[in-house]
Amino acid sequence: MSVRGIRGAITVDTNEKEPILKATLEMLHAIVADNNIQPDDICSVFITVTNDLDDTFPxxxxxxxxxxxxxxxxxxxxxxxxxxxxxxxxxxxxxNTDKTQAEIKHVYLGGAQVLRPDLTQS
Structure with a gap:
């Protein structure tokens, strides 16, 4: 078993609590589903936001x-x-996963698809 990082990004239209929380969940659910992981598999989650999103903690x-x-x-x-x-x-x-680096599926949604078009699933 190895420790792997799974990246994800998503954009929101407004700096409001509900859209921020909804987008965070949408992205996390996609990461979990695409990589078939459970909470017990997770070491930690590091979340960043741009400085124009300050209405809540994701x-x-x-x-x-x-x-x-x-x-x-x-x-x-x-x-x-x-x-x-x-x-x-x-x-x-x-x-913690048995997947190789190449088997990890990173998730870029909404406007964030421009960040890594090479990893964006069509």
Missing amino acids: AVAIRQMSGWELVPLMCALEVPVKGSLARCIRLMVTV
Whole structure:
């Protein structure tokens, strides 16, 4: 078994609590489904947001999911690079898995598909 990182990103239209929480859950559910992982497989989840998203902590949505109460979560601000993608939530989910690096499915949704078109599923 190896420790692997699974990346994900999604954008939201507004800096409001409900869209931020909904987008966070949409992305996490896609990561979990695409990679067939369970909360017990997860070492930690690192969440970043761009500095234009400050209405809530995205971790709030994850913490309320059944079975995720003990998963270590941390939120931080993304590096504010000029011209970078606005209103973006990013996840780094670190998991214990038998999958190879090539078998990991990263998830880029909404406007975040431009970040890694090479990894975006059609």
